[in-house]
Amino acid sequence: MADTGTATPRERYRAQVRAEIKERAWQQIATTGASALSLNAIAKQMGMSGPALYRYYANRDELITELIRDAYRSLADTLRSAAEKAAEEGSEEGGGGLVVLAHAVRAWALRDPQRYLLIYGTPVPGYHAPDDITAISSQIMTLLLDAASTTTPPRRPETPLDHHLATHRDWAGDHPAPPAVLHRALSFWTRIHGVLSLELAGHFAGMGFDPALLFAAELDDLPAR
Amino acid sequence: MADTGTATPRERYRAQVRAEIKERAWQQIATTGASALSLNAIAKQMGMSGPALYRYYANRDELITELIRDAYRSLADTLRSAAEKAAEEGSEEGGGGLVVLAHAVRAWALRDPQRYLLIYGTPVPGYHAPDDITAISSQIMTLLLDAASTTTPPRRPETPLDHHLATHRDWAGDHPAPPAVLHRALSFWTRIHGVLSLELAGHFAGMGFDPALLFAAELDDLPAR
DNA sequence: TGTACATCAGTGAACGCGCGTTCACTGATGTAC
DNA sequence: TGTACATCAGTGAACGCGCGTTCACTGATGTAC
Numbered sequence: 001m002a003d004t005g006t007a008t009p010r011e012r013y014r015a016q017v018r019a020e021i022k023e024r025a026w027q028q029i030a031t032t033g034a035s036a037l038s039l040n041a042i043a044k045q046m047g048m049s050g051p052a053l054y055r056y057y058a059n060r061d062e063l064i065t066e067l068i069r070d071a072y073r074s075l076a077d078t079l080r081s082a083a084e085k086a087a088e089e090g091s092e093e094g095g096g097g098l099v100v101l102a103h104a105v106r107a108w109a110l111r112d113p114q115r116y117l118l119i120y121g122t123p124v125p126g127y128h129a130p131d132d133i134t135a136i137s138s139q140i141m142t143l144l145l146d147a148a149s150t151t152t153p154p155r156r157p158e159t160p161l162d163h164h165l166a167t168h169r170d171w172a173g174d175h176p177a178p179p180a181v182l183h184r185a186l187s188f189w190t191r192i193h194g195v196l197s198l199e200l201a202g203h204f205a206g207m208g209f210d211p212a213l214l215f216a217a218e219l220d221d222l223p224a225r
Numbered sequence: 226m227a228d229t230g231t232a233t234p235r236e237r238y239r240a241q242v243r244a245e246i247k248e249r250a251w252q253q254i255a256t257t258g259a260s261a262l263s264l265n266a267i268a269k270q271m272g273m274s275g276p277a278l279y280r281y282y283a284n285r286d287e288l289i290t291e292l293i294r295d296a297y298r299s300l301a302d303t304l305r306s307a308a309e310k311a312a313e314e315g316s317e318e319g320g321g322g323l324v325v326l327a328h329a330v331r332a333w334a335l336r337d338p339q340r341y342l343l344i345y346g347t348p349v350p351g352y353h354a355p356d357d358i359t360a361i362s363s364q365i366m367t368l369l370l371d372a373a374s375t376t377t378p379p380r381r382p383e384t385p386l387d388h389h390l391a392t393h394r395d396w397a398g399d400h401p402a403p404p405a406v407l408h409r410a411l412s413f414w415t416r417i418h419g420v421l422s423l424e425l426a427g428h429f430a431g432m433g434f435d436p437a438l439l440f441a442a443e444l445d446d447l448p449a450r
Numbered sequence: 451t452g453t454a455c456a457t458c459a460g461t462g463a464a465c466g467c468g469c470g471t472t473c474a475c476t477g478a479t480g481t482a483c
Numbered sequence: 484t485g486t487a488c489a490t491c492a493g494t495g496a497a498c499g500c501g502c503g504t505t506c507a508c509t510g511a512t513g514t515a516c
Contacts, residue, residue, distance in 0.1 A: 010479075010480075010490090010491080013492090017492090033347070033349075035260045035350070036260070038469065039470070039471090040470080041468090048492095048494090050469090051473090051493080051494075051495085052493050055491080055492060055493075059471080060470070060471095117347050120423070120426070121347035122342050122346035122347040122426055123426055123427060125257045125258035125260070125261055160441070161438045161439060161442040164434060164435060164438050165434060168433045168435065169433065170431065170432060170433030170434075171433060171434070183439075186434075187439075189419075189423075190420045190439065190443065191419050193422070193423055194414075194415035194416050194417070194419025194422075195415045197419075197422060198345070198418055202348060206359075206395065207395060207396035208393045208394065208395030209393040209394070209395075210389060210393065213385060213389050214386060214408075214415065216385070216386070217385075217386040217408065217412070217448070218412065218415065218416075221446065221448060233513085234513090235457090235459095235513075239459095242459090263501075263503090264502085264503070265501070265503075266501090274462070275502090275504085276460080276461075276505080277461075279503095279504075279505090280458080280459060284503075285502095285503070
């Protein structure tokens with residue numbers, strides 16, 4: 001996919017088939033959920049026999065891992081470009097870059113709900129993610145922290161959580177954000193997820209209100225402004 | 226279970242076995258997730274043959290339905306008794322009864338994470354809940370609305386969400402709560418779920434902070450106070 | 451209190467299914483001289 | 484440009500497994516007279 005220029009025809013073909021397998025896998029996840037992902041079913045859909053897939057993925061777990069990796073990467077890319085756009089426009093009204101980021105996440109999640117749920121939903125039983133995936137997911141946290149930092153410093157008394165976060169900030173790595181910003185980023189993340197995951201899981205169905213407005217309202221009063 | 230007094234020995238035995246089946250089912254769900262629930266495995270654990278379970282549950286779906294029903298009922302009971310306790314103590318500091326309710330939900334969820342996730346997590350693929358379950362889940366919403374009503378009326382300008390909720394309140398039934406209270410109840414629900422579901426799904430693992438403090442902080446600035 | 455019958459729990463065999471995965475093999479595609 | 488060989492995609496058969504569910508049957512428990 002990346003450098004098709006230097007690739008041999010065989011390599012190009014391989015990449016193509018791998019891509020199609022993933023595409024079918026996403027379709028299947030969208031209808032039956034991730035835990036029911038079946039290699040044989042994918043092969044049948046592609047007009048191949050089951051064992052043929054083992055030329056492309058060592059086993060089922062490797063395929064799922066690649067799907068999760070792709071999902072994380074796609075989300076990180078989406079956030080990155082949204083952050084850049086926010087920086088260019090210099091839109092400081094409201095919650096700074098965070099609001100732009102939030103709507104980017106929401107759009108990304110609604111475009112393909114199962115992709116969001118594969119990452120942030122109930123974990124696939126018996127599956128454990130490899131290390132490089134946690135690395136990408138911490139990239140995402142960094143993007144959130146950057147965006148949360150673009151607002152003016154807090155003008156509020158220190159909370160117990162601030163105090164706690166000052167010394168419990170493994171997840172922030174060496175990011176220079178102060179506790180109030182860490183709090184802001186965590187609130188941002190959990191509130192977005194709260195609305196989004198209930199919406200995607202269908203828990204607002206039949207309730208009669210527009211989730212988009214609740215989503216926006218939850219962003220309107222993030223802490224530390 | 227309810228009236229063992231008037232029950233014949235056979236009825237009592239039946240109820241007992243049904244209860245044990247459910248107990249084993251919960252154990253199984255706790256380790257492998259709900260989508261992997263297997264009747265045969267439960268039977269084996271109980272030292273019976275697989276088909277024997279069909280004396281007690283018509284099929285797998287009926288068992289899952291009962292588990293979900295029990296979970297909803299248990300949550301509703303927990304909320305109800307927490308609300309009563311809050312009313313007795315008359316604890317109006319902080320967020321009124323909502324804070325008490327929130328901690329009741331959190332304790333309930335942590336006691337058995339998979340039970341919470343069975344209700345509010347990613348839906349079990351291919352399963353659709355019967356009507357009486359939505360009835361219990363709307364009881365829960367009513368309890369939230371009651372608790373959200375115990376605080377003083379809002380002193381803030383009307384938001385777009387308030388405006389929207391004034392005419393989009395199917396879920397509130399004939400509850401007399403004004404839009405600001407509806408907003409408060411929805412925020413309460415989604416924020417609780419945001420922190421709790423990420424925590425239960427293990428997404429805070431390795432981040433190094435205490436989810437309880439974030440949970441408390443999210444309740445500290447609910448809207449409409 | 452004892453006998454005849456009905457009810458019901460549980461068994462074992464069986465059906466059909468789909469799964470992940472392995473293995474030996476065929477046939478096409480690319481590579482080296 | 485042509486031949487000999489290596490690489491690699493894909494097949495079909497097979498293994499072992501566990502699943503939900505049905506069915507005819509045994510044996511114990513309760514009920515009616």
